[in-house]
Amino acid sequence: MDTDARRRGARAAIVLAVAGLLLGLVSPVAAAEPTGWVAGDIKERVGKSTRYLSGIKVRVFTSGWGYLREVRTKGTAYSLDLPAGDYILQFTDTRPRYDVKAHVDVDVRVSVEAGEGTQRDVTLRRGGAFTGTVRAGGKVAGGARILAVENVPAGSNGRTYEVKANSRGQYAIGGLPNARFSLFTFDRAKRWTGPARAAGAANLGVVRSVDIALRSRAGSMVGRVYRGDNTLISTSPWVTLVHRTTGQFWVVKVTQGRFSVQGLHPGSYRVQVPGTDGYLGRTVNLSGSVRSGRTLNTSVKLGQKGGSLSGRVLDARTGMPAKGVKVSAYDGNGVQHGKVETDATGAFTVGGTLPTATCDVSIVIEDEVDKKWQPVRLNGLSARQGMAVAANQPLLPDSTCRQVLAVEDGPPFMLVRSPAFPWPSATPTPTPSATPTPSATPTATPTPSATPTATAAAGVS
Numbered sequence: 332m333d334t335d336a337r338r339r340g341a342r343a344a345i346v347l348a349v350a351g352l353l354l355g356l357v358s359p360v361a362a363a364e365p366t367g368w369v370a371g372d373i374k375e376r377v378g379k380s381t382r383y384l385s386g387i388k389v390r391v392f393t394s395g396w397g398y399l400r401e402v403r404t405k406g407t408a409y410s411l412d413l414p415a416g417d418y419i420l421q422f423t424d425t426r427p428r429y430d431v432k433a434h435v436d437v438d439v440r441v442s443v444e445a446g447e448g449t450q451r452d453v454t455l456r457r458g459g460a461f462t463g464t465v466r467a468g469g470k471v472a473g474g475a476r477i478l479a480v481e482n483v484p485a486g487s488n489g490r491t492y493e494v495k496a497n498s499r500g501q502y503a504i505g506g507l508p509n510a511r512f513s514l515f516t517f518d519r520a521k522r523w524t525g526p527a528r529a530a531g532a533a534n535l536g537v538v539r540s541v542d543i544a545l546r547s548r549a550g551s552m553v554g555r556v557y558r559g560d561n562t563l564i565s566t567s568p569w570v571t572l573v574h575r576t577t578g579q580f581w582v583v584k585v586t587q588g589r590f591s592v593q594g595l596h597p598g599s600y601r602v603q604v605p606g607t608d609g610y611l612g613r614t615v616n617l618s619g620s621v622r623s624g625r626t627l628n629t630s631v632k633l634g635q636k637g638g639s640l641s642g643r644v645l646d647a648r649t650g651m652p653a654k655g656v657k658v659s660a661y662d663g664n665g666v667q668h669g670k671v672e673t674d675a676t677g678a679f680t681v682g683g684t685l686p687t688a689t690c691d692v693s694i695v696i697e698d699e700v701d702k703k704w705q706p707v708r709l710n711g712l713s714a715r716q717g718m719a720v721a722a723n724q725p726l727l728p729d730s731t732c733r734q735v736l737a738v739e740d741g742p743p744f745m746l747v748r749s750p751a752f753p754w755p756s757a758t759p760t761p762t763p764s765a766t767p768t769p770s771a772t773p774t775a776t777p778t779p780s781a782t783p784t785a786t787a788a789a790g791v792s
Contacts, residue, residue, distance in 0.1 A: 365445035370410035371452040373422065375434060381454055383407035384434070386426060392419040394440070397665050397693075409453075415445040422453050424506055429494045431460035431538050433506030458506040459533030464499070465516055467523035467545040471500030474519035477543070479504045479530065480578075482511040507533035515579045516543050521594030524549040527577045548623035551593040552600070555630040556585055558608060563588025564633070568607040575599045575616070595621045602631055606668060606684025611635045611716070637668075638714040639682035641738045642722035644673050644696060646704070647745035652677030656746070657699045658722075663691035677743070681722070685714040690732035694722055696744055704746035 375384040385407050391399040394417040402411065403425070411420075418441050424434040435458040441451055465475040475496040481489030490510075496502040514528040523545040530541045552572065556564050570590060572581045576598050583592045599620045606612040610633035617629045640660055644653040652675065659670040660681045669681045685692060690711050697706035712724055713735045721741025724733035 366412045366414050367443040367445050367447045367449070368410065368412050369418075369420070369441050369443055369449040369451055370408065371450055372408050373404060374407070374452070374454045376454050376456050384455060386424065387434075387455070388423050388425055390421040390423065392421065393417075394419060397661075413443045415443055417442050420451075422455060424455065426506070428492055428506065429503045431462065431503055431505040432457055433460075434458060435506055435508045435535065457536045458508060459535055460503060460505040460507060460538040461512070461514070461530055461533065461541045462501070462503040462538060463540050463542040464501050465496050465543045465545070466500060467518045467520070472496060472516075472518055472520075472523070472545065473498040473500055475500065475502070475543075475545075476517040476519070477502050477504065478515040478517075479507060479512045479533075480515060480527075481508075482513055505538075509533065509535055513578075514541065514543060516545060517581075518545055518549070518594060522549055523547065524594060524596040526596065527579055547597060549594045550597055550621035550623055551591070551626045552595055552621060553589070553591045553626055553628050554602065554617075555589050556604060556607075557588070557630060557632040558610060559632070559634045559636065561632075564608040564610075566608045568605050570605075571603040572600050573603065575601055597621050597623050602629075604631055604633065605666075606637050606686075607633070609636055609683040611637045611684060611686055636717045637682065637684040637686065638688075638716050639669075639680050639685065639719045640692070640694060640712065640714065640722035641678070641680040641719045642741055643743040644677045644679065645743045645745055647747050653698070653704060653746050655698075655700070656704065657695075657697050659695045659697075660685065661693045661695070662686075663688060679722075680719060682714065685716070687714060687716040689713045690730075696746070698746075698749075701752070702749055703752040705749050707744055707746065 373384050373387050374381045388401055388403045389409050389411070390401045391411065391413070393399065396419065402409070420439045420441060422437045422439070426433040434455040437453055437455050439451055439453060441449055443449065461479065465472040465477065467475065473496060477494055477496065479492045483489040490508070492504055492507065494502055494504050511532050512530045514530050516525065516528065518524060524547050525545040528541065528543050531539070556570070558564055564585065567585055569582055569584050572583065572592060574596055577596060579596055581592050581595065583590045597620070599617070601614055601616045603614045604612050613633060615631045619627050619629060621627050644656050645651065646653055654673055654675050654677060656673045657670060658673065658679045658681045660668045662668055662685060668684045671679050671681045673679045690713060692712040692714050693708070693710040694712060695706065695708050698704045711726070711731045711733045713733060714720065715735065719738055721736035721738050723741045723744055724736055727734050
């Protein structure tokens with residue numbers, strides 16, 4: 332696992348495409364954006380020389396670390412077409428994390444201009460590595476999980492890398508940057524534990540041996556998560572337990588309002604609960620302590636309701652509801668606050684866990700299954716804690732921020748058909764000829780009516 336907290340978010344692309352008004356409707360529709368390109372060669376430095384390098388993937392982020400997409404390179408070069416704007420490109424080795432020859436990630440900031448190209452070559456270097464053997468209670472701990480966590484100042488989040496030991500308890504973690512690390516180790520049997528192991532500095536291209544011994548009997552915890560009305564939450568979020576002394580952490584899923592975790596290191600803990608079930612998240616220092624071979628029972632209550640965004644989605648051509656379209660909301664850190672489907676009337680309400688925010692919320696509307704409509708991405712939105720506000724908020728004058736509106740005042744989102752699903756042309760219905768009635772004087776057979784000419788509906792792209 333290679334997760335930098337700055338990059339965990341899944342913020343959708345912070346790019347809004349706006350077209351003109353359509354068919355007299357007042358809501359904007361999405362249009363194709365002008366693009367430019369960035370491309371280059373990928374190399375690795377070996378000693379004083381460089382050589383071409385393959386097996387690299389490129390993650391694309393906004394300039395504020397909002398995740399956009401990932402591309403695996405073909406050969407030893409990359410090429411990306413992107414809308415005009417500023418981006419961060421992260422080049423990552425696809426070798427397994429246990430490969431001590433893996434390379435360190437490289438982050439490159441680029442500016443893309445519409446209709447223009449940028450050449451940016453990239454050179455990667457082999458990272459540092461730790462190897463060793465894990466023992467639990469004096470025996471080799473096959474299958475133990477090892478996290479290398481970057482040591483950073485309090486209040487910051489360091490990069491984290493994860494591997495599993497083999498059946499003989501041996502492990503290796505490669506591709507580490509120049510930094511100091513601690514190793515958090517978790518016994519597969521969840522019987523033994525130990526404090527964080529100070530591994531020292533990882534130096535580029537250097538492999539260091541660090542053995543790990545787990546000598547303490549583990550404890551366990553059973554917890555409950557309550558809503559503000561004193562009922563157990565009905566959702567299933569993942570909560571994080573953090574040892575208040577060592578910084579070791581365990582991530583566990585809540586089921587029917589309860590969670591249970593074994594293999595905990597003795598000591599006091601705090602729990603981090605994300606926003607869920609219509610309430611804001613919170614971090615709580617738990618009372619009591621985990622003891623070796625004992626179970627701590629505890630609970631946490633979510634007391635503050637969050638905000639949500641409501642709106643309606645229609646087909647821009649027909650004005651009919653767009654049913655089954657996915658709508659997601661993200662906060663300023665790229666954290667997703669819900670994902671819902673529009674109902675039969677095209678209506679939706681997403682969020683419920685958003686704190687009060689100004690110009691800091693994004694929304695993504697996308698037909699993920701059929702791809703019938705082009706996606707809409709809207710940023711600069713505001714939210715109000717404990718309230719539902721309109722999702723389609725107008726821009727403030729001379730600003731990238733948007734005005735908060737009541738739900739009933741928000742215009743609908745008008746979705747444009749994708750090129751693969753054009754609006755159907757009218758199909759003319761032939762007028763049948765009348766059947767002549769025989770008579771003494773032959774009656775002329777009526778001439779069929781003229782077939783009307785179909786007028787194709789012009790799509791907006």
